[in-house]
Amino acid sequence: xxxxxxxxxxxxxxxxSSPVFSQDANLGFPKTIEAGSAFSVHLAGGGEATLxxxxxxxxxxxxxxxxxxxYFPAGTLCNAGHYVALLEGSATGSAEFDVVAEAKxxxxxxxxxxxxxxxxxxxxxxxxxxxxxxxxxxxxxxMPIRFExxxxxxxxxxxxxxxxxxxxxxxxxxxxxxxxxRFVASTEGASNTRVIRQVPGDPCSLKMSASQAGQKLQLTxxxxxxxxxxxxxxxxxxxxTETYLGEQSTVDVPLKRGIAKVExxxxxGAMISVASGVVLGNQIRWGK
Amino acid sequence: xxxxRTFGIAFVIAAIGAAVGSAQATVRVISPNVEGPRxxxxxxxxxxxxxxxxxxxxxxSAFQQDNAELLDRDFVGTAEDKLSATxxxxxxxxxxxxxQDRAHTIQIVFYSPEGxxxxxxxxxxxxxQLIDHDKAGIQKHVRAHYVVVMTPSETxxxxxxxxxxxx
Numbered sequence: 001x002x003x004x005x006x007x008x009x010x011x012x013x014x015x016x017s018s019p020v021f022s023q024d025a026n027l028g029f030p031k032t033i034e035a036g037s038a039f040s041v042h043l044a045g046g047g048e049a050t051l052x053x054x055x056x057x058x059x060x061x062x063x064x065x066x067x068x069x070x071y072f073p074a075g076t077l078c079n080a081g082h083y084v085a086l087l088e089g090s091a092t093g094s095a096e097f098d099v100v101a102e103a104k105x106x107x108x109x110x111x112x113x114x115x116x117x118x119x120x121x122x123x124x125x126x127x128x129x130x131x132x133x134x135x136x137x138x139x140x141x142x143m144p145i146r147f148e149x150x151x152x153x154x155x156x157x158x159x160x161x162x163x164x165x166x167x168x169x170x171x172x173x174x175x176x177x178x179x180x181x182r183f184v185a186s187t188e189g190a191s192n193t194r195v196i197r198q199v200p201g202d203p204c205s206l207k208m209s210a211s212q213a214g215q216k217l218q219l220t221x222x223x224x225x226x227x228x229x230x231x232x233x234x235x236x237x238x239x240x241t242e243t244y245l246g247e248q249s250t251v252d253v254p255l256k257r258g259i260a261k262v263e264x265x266x267x268x269g270a271m272i273s274v275a276s277g278v279v280l281g282n283q284i285r286w287g288k
Numbered sequence: 289x290x291x292x293r294t295f296g297i298a299f300v301i302a303a304i305g306a307a308v309g310s311a312q313a314t315v316r317v318i319s320p321n322v323e324g325p326r327x328x329x330x331x332x333x334x335x336x337x338x339x340x341x342x343x344x345x346x347x348x349s350a351f352q353q354d355n356a357e358l359l360d361r362d363f364v365g366t367a368e369d370k371l372s373a374t375x376x377x378x379x380x381x382x383x384x385x386x387x388q389d390r391a392h393t394i395q396i397v398f399y400s401p402e403g404x405x406x407x408x409x410x411x412x413x414x415x416x417q418l419i420d421h422d423k424a425g426i427q428k429h430v431r432a433h434y435v436v437v438m439t440p441s442e443t444x445x446x447x448x449x450x451x452x453x454x455x
């Protein structure tokens with residue numbers, strides 16, 4: 001940086017709705033500017049110069065006449081970040097300032113998981129948000145976020161969380177009832193919704209009965225439910241096993257209309273058992 | 289590469305050294321202060337920090353070479369869009385900037401419950417050099433506080449938000 005002894009007693013002229021919070025002591029550039037706000041600077045002195053404003057998020061170049069106000073209309077600097085202003089020409093100098101995100105949120109990036117889970121899972125539903133303004137800048141200032149999980153059967157659970165570095169999270173238990181939930185994250189001016197399906201859990205218990213059907217043995221379960229009383233979905237596999245004279249026959253049957261039904265060979269003295277997943281049902285010794 | 293580290297183990301040094309290559313940046317990684325229920329594995333933290341420093345190398349190269357495609361490997365989403373737009377702006381203005389990082393103090397501050405994003409802060413010292421046409425370059429040393437959001441891709445963590453905020 002050249003160190004020519006020139007006058008950069010720039011005077012900040014506020015434009016529009018006062019986006020400036022403080023002023024750089026050396027150059028008169030604002031320390032912070034709200035993204036998208038209009039502002040102007042007055043660089044004292046005479047002659048021609050070029051002002052560069054550069055940062056990873058944006059770059060500007062302005063040829064100017066020193067001693068006149070330089071106006072930056074609304075929407076000129078929109079990307080939040082740290083910027084360097086460099087003046088070259090009849091006068092030289094530099095300043096640093098930050099463009100900060102707009103105070104009002106415009107968008108929530110909402111990550112919710114899972115989209116489908118069994119009922120009655122402790123802390124099974126989680127959501128995380130990042131808060132952005134209208135220019136896709138992360139709003140790093142603390143911001144209240146409301147998480148709501150609404151289930152048709154049990155109403156609404158809520159959590160209020162304040163963001164830290166633009167991020168916040170919450171978790172919820174899945175409820176005892178199956179159904180479709182609405183998971184909403186919201187803050188002033190922005191909200192986002194995800195749908196979460198709560199499905200029945202694994203079977204809680206299994207009970208079958210046996211009856212003679214011609215030459216065969218008919219085995220039928222009672223309606224299969226999870227531990228919260230929800231019907232386990234059709235298609236869930238139930239395994240029937242018949243053991244007779246040291247030989248074993250196994251049949252896998254999907255639940256249909258809530259029950260599993262199968263015919264197996266009828267052997268007096270056979271031992272029959274039923275299971276689904278990790279749940280073992282009752283046993284029947286046939287014909288004795 | 290000089291590395292001061294208050295958590296973790298030695299392999300991080302090699303990893304970060306490889307990432308930053310010939311740059312003379314000092315890297316200090318502070319113990320994570322993570323919000324959220326998901327435990328942050330050391331391997332995850334190390335990979336994220338290594339990928340973040342590699343992203344700085346890509347950022348530096350992309351601006352030096354005026355080539356936004358160099359951002360592809362390490363940036364995604366908003367961060368990539370904004371950096372690419374800046375490179376295009378600079379081309380239109382016929383100016384060049386280069387960013388040389390000198391020191392990083394990095395801390396992971398958020399790991400989302402589902403493991404699909406993490407956030408870190410970086411107090412970074414860097415030099416900005418501006419070149420306009422054939423004029424002599426102007427250089428300025430800068431210190432800024434960055435907030436960075438990273439998301440996993442197939443093989444690495446990519447920078448999705450890359451934004452300095454007032455300290």
